[in-house]
Amino acid sequence: MPTIKDVAKMAGVSVATVSRVINNSGYVNEVTKKRVEQAISQLNYRPNNVARSLFHGRSQMIALLVPDIMNPFFPELARAVEDFAKLNDYTFVLCNTDDNPEKEMHYIYALEQKSVDGIIVVSSTVTEKSLQGIHVPIVALDRIVSAKLPSITVKNRDGARQAVRYLKQLGCKRIAHICGPDNVSNTKERLGGYIDEVKNEEWFLSSYVVSGDYQYDKAMDATKNLLKSHPEVDGIFVANDLMGVGVLKAAQELGLKVPEDIQIIGFDGISLGEKITPSITTMKQPIYEMGTRAAQLLIQQINEPNQQVQHEEYEVTLVKRESTK
Amino acid sequence: MPTIKDVAKMAGVSVATVSRVINNSGYVNEVTKKRVEQAISQLNYRPNNVARSLFHGRSQMIALLVPDIMNPFFPELARAVEDFAKLNDYTFVLCNTDDNPEKEMHYIYALEQKSVDGIIVVSSTVTEKSLQGIHVPIVALDRIVSAKLPSITVKNRDGARQAVRYLKQLGCKRIAHICGPDNVSNTKERLGGYIDEVKNEEWFLSSYVVSGDYQYDKAMDATKNLLKSHPEVDGIFVANDLMGVGVLKAAQELGLKVPEDIQIIGFDGISLGEKITPSITTMKQPIYEMGTRAAQLLIQQINEPNQQVQHEEYEVTLVKRESTK
DNA sequence: TTGAAAGCGCTAACAG
DNA sequence: CTGTTAGCGCTTTCAA
Numbered sequence: 001m002p003t004i005k006d007v008a009k010m011a012g013v014s015v016a017t018v019s020r021v022i023n024n025s026g027y028v029n030e031v032t033k034k035r036v037e038q039a040i041s042q043l044n045y046r047p048n049n050v051a052r053s054l055f056h057g058r059s060q061m062i063a064l065l066v067p068d069i070m071n072p073f074f075p076e077l078a079r080a081v082e083d084f085a086k087l088n089d090y091t092f093v094l095c096n097t098d099d100n101p102e103k104e105m106h107y108i109y110a111l112e113q114k115s116v117d118g119i120i121v122v123s124s125t126v127t128e129k130s131l132q133g134i135h136v137p138i139v140a141l142d143r144i145v146s147a148k149l150p151s152i153t154v155k156n157r158d159g160a161r162q163a164v165r166y167l168k169q170l171g172c173k174r175i176a177h178i179c180g181p182d183n184v185s186n187t188k189e190r191l192g193g194y195i196d197e198v199k200n201e202e203w204f205l206s207s208y209v210v211s212g213d214y215q216y217d218k219a220m221d222a223t224k225n226l227l228k229s230h231p232e233v234d235g236i237f238v239a240n241d242l243m244g245v246g247v248l249k250a251a252q253e254l255g256l257k258v259p260e261d262i263q264i265i266g267f268d269g270i271s272l273g274e275k276i277t278p279s280i281t282t283m284k285q286p287i288y289e290m291g292t293r294a295a296q297l298l299i300q301q302i303n304e305p306n307q308q309v310q311h312e313e314y315e316v317t318l319v320k321r322e323s324t325k
Numbered sequence: 326m327p328t329i330k331d332v333a334k335m336a337g338v339s340v341a342t343v344s345r346v347i348n349n350s351g352y353v354n355e356v357t358k359k360r361v362e363q364a365i366s367q368l369n370y371r372p373n374n375v376a377r378s379l380f381h382g383r384s385q386m387i388a389l390l391v392p393d394i395m396n397p398f399f400p401e402l403a404r405a406v407e408d409f410a411k412l413n414d415y416t417f418v419l420c421n422t423d424d425n426p427e428k429e430m431h432y433i434y435a436l437e438q439k440s441v442d443g444i445i446v447v448s449s450t451v452t453e454k455s456l457q458g459i460h461v462p463i464v465a466l467d468r469i470v471s472a473k474l475p476s477i478t479v480k481n482r483d484g485a486r487q488a489v490r491y492l493k494q495l496g497c498k499r500i501a502h503i504c505g506p507d508n509v510s511n512t513k514e515r516l517g518g519y520i521d522e523v524k525n526e527e528w529f530l531s532s533y534v535v536s537g538d539y540q541y542d543k544a545m546d547a548t549k550n551l552l553k554s555h556p557e558v559d560g561i562f563v564a565n566d567l568m569g570v571g572v573l574k575a576a577q578e579l580g581l582k583v584p585e586d587i588q589i590i591g592f593d594g595i596s597l598g599e600k601i602t603p604s605i606t607t608m609k610q611p612i613y614e615m616g617t618r619a620a621q622l623l624i625q626q627i628n629e630p631n632q633q634v635q636h637e638e639y640e641v642t643l644v645k646r647e648s649t650k
Numbered sequence: 651t652t653g654a655a656a657g658c659g660c661t662a663a664c665a666g
Numbered sequence: 667c668t669g670t671t672a673g674c675g676c677t678t679t680c681a682a
Contacts, residue, residue: 051675093418113374376659
């Protein structure tokens with residue numbers, strides 16, 4: 001790999017001049033500029049970004065930490081962040097944390113030590129305390145981490161209420177809820193919305209709420225158990241679409257017809273939900289918009305570190321599909 | 326952020342000694358070591374990796390470039406690479422290229438300029454020529470890029486033949502094929518395998534082959550058209566599982582029962598294939614193993630640059646599920 | 651308009 | 667066992 005010195009030598013100038021040409025900064029004679037440019041292209045020179053980062057203390061790189069790269073929700077989010085990053089000349093990288101606090105902190109440390117300029121985290125284990133000593137700007141996405149961290153989320157409670165009301169409106173008499181892991185902020189909110197709507201129903205039982213941990217497998221198992229012990233359930237509000245697919249599978253394996261015997265409504269609006277049969281009715285988050293906005297907020301933070309902390313909440317919208325009547 | 330100097334000052338030693346402590350290299354008195362360690366923890370010092378990278382010319386980071394992060398096949402692959410990277414103390418990052426040559430080269434350049442130690446690419450647009458002037462070790466995964474690049478792939482042709490033979494064995498009389506984009510190496514191989522098995526059948530028509538571009542939407546549309554003009558088709562070999570889901574959807578929208586009216590077999594073995602109903606019979610690739618092996622090969626390359634170029638081909642295995650009888 | 655030189659934070663001879 | 671120093675490749679004063 002040629003360095004700036006090689007270029008300087010070849011062009012018969014100093015490295016400072018080459019630097020000026022590369023960065024289009026300061027004065028440089030048109031003629032020498034041409035000479036330098038020629039040397040650059042002849043040597044196929046590309047500046048070493050590590051050296052640049054060392055000097056500037058930044059790397060023009062941002063990262064997104066997601067808990068589960070296999071849940072399509074996160075790749076969709078990643079796409080948005082990536083696009084916005086590219087538009088703003090940031091290199092984008094994606095890291096998978098398994099919602100494992102150690103992996104999470106490992107990445108955050110590693111990235112900061114690489115002078116990453118900012119990090120967007122989807123996390124339920126990062127805390128204000130664990131972030132002490134971290135200086136990179138961080139934005140929380142999808143889940144609230146701390147009041148001190150800017151965040152982009154949706155109106156989970158609202159969305160959940162809408163979902164449950166819709167099931168009622170469709171005639172469901174016994175509505176259950178498959179929720180996420182209880183340490184995730186949006187699990188609580190979605191569960192809260194469900195409870196709001198059912199707590200005064202005389203049919204409501206606390207055993208109508210079971211956890212699927214935001215995972216397909218667990219949701220499927222949980223649903224089978226639920227429906228075996230509570231065959232009267234005729235509607236399920238599922239806290240995310242991935243689990244929704246599992247609930248569907250469970251229902252079908254138990255010989256139940258969807259939506260005739262049991263109606264299902266999910267949350268997220270991932271595209272997988274419409275790819276399958278029956279397609280899943282869902283509370284759709286503006287995924288792309290959220291990812292974009294998180295990236296935008298992050299870049300703002302990077303450029304002006306002492307912004308006011310913002311918490312933005314997006315609306316979710318009901319998308320009617322085949323898993324409901 | 327404290328630097329090595331701050332630590333040195335606080336501990337009353339030179340930066341060299343601090344460096345020795347950090348890296349556990351050379352001799353250092355137990356007592357001074359303790360002092361240094363104390364200073365480190367008091368200052369919450371973490372070495373600046375950019376400076377290290379600049380010195381060493383490497384970053385302990387590897388990257389994976391995938392064409393479509395929304396196709397679950399790639400996240401699954403990514404998981405494997407990530408795990409192996411972590412085991413070997415490499416930071417892992419994932420980049421999405423959309424199979425867009427510019428994005429691909431952009432990433433490759435950007436990563437090389439960041440002193441990334443190695444790159445695994447799933448690509449159909451990178452060529453030997455476009456890689457001129459690139460010095461990072463590269464390993465091709467899933468698709469062959471050039472004879473000069475080590476690669477990890479599967480026996481696509483073989484797998485395709487097995488798939489088609491299985492459909493025949495199940496009684497299919499007219500078997501169609503939904504293939505991938507024609508610039509991808511494995512599209513040709515899978516198509517080749519299909520052709521091998523059907524070219525001598527008197528029923529075979531070239532219009533039984535249509536492209537779905539490895540995308541859900543396109544595969545669905547293509548299948549609808551296919552089945553409208555060729556209602557006699559009773560079996561489809563689909564070049565990947567994601568398209569398989571689309572084919573399923575198309576069949577169902579046309580009112581066809583799977584597998585009663587039409588049987589479907591996919592390729593890849595992504596976990597989505599078993600999550601849906603009916604689950605998709607498929608030719609399963611050893612995804613995790615392949616990702617792991619690619620990472621291993623890459624790290625070998627990094628450590629000993631002039632290895633012999635290896636091309637490894639894994640077997641695929643038939644996994645019978647509900648989309649076939 | 652250009653060059654010399656300091657320095658970003660770290661490591662690795664080399665000398666003591 | 668420890669410190670001094672050069673240098674990784676680049677940018678940016680400061681002088682000329």
